[in-house]
Amino acid sequence: EVQLLESGGGLGQPGGSLRLSCAASGFTFSTYAMTWVRQAPGNGLEWVSSISGSSSSIYYADSVKGRFTISRDNSRNRVYLQMNSLRAEDTAVYYCALLGVGPDSWGQGTLVTVSS
């Protein structure tokens, strides 16, 4: 059974940084691309970033390009999202997801609040 567990959320300062982590289990992690999706309070789902299994292909939404960095450690079955230059509009629940591989799998999410 695929399991994804996010951590690292919390309160961040405007202009500050946070690093999210997602621990994966139940599948051959290095084989598959991983994705971060977020949902701001009262809003819909927004794709944030994806990284291929080998880290050779990385993609970002325009809203986070240049501020967020996705990475992965296949030896530890983890994917990360480094969030810099945080803005109030980055406040959201962030989900780690395995998409496009049969039934999608999502974590429970971690809440990021950007406020002074």
Add this chain to the structure above:
Amino acid sequence: QSALTQPASVSGSPGQSITISCTGTSSDVGRYDYVSWYQQHPGKVPKLIIYDVTNRPSGVSSRFSGSKSGNTASLTISGLQAEDEADYYCNSYTSSGTWVFGGGTKVTVL
């Protein structure tokens, strides 16, 4: 990176069938069969109800079905029940290697 287009709201009476549309382009919905649908109740994690256009995960009611024609995917809920009242989102892979979500549809059971 434009969102897929969904109606803001759809309503129906118990027992009726409703259909939610999800319109994209020839670069996403029209090009790939990687279209998923999610159900989300308030305060809950999105739940996958359809993947790869037509497939239902184990445990999801057969009242939910998916289809696609051209650049538009559709989710049909038959025999509408009170518990189906929720927000529904579609998602598609794109030719840019990214994913795109619809804006969401609020389903109301009258």
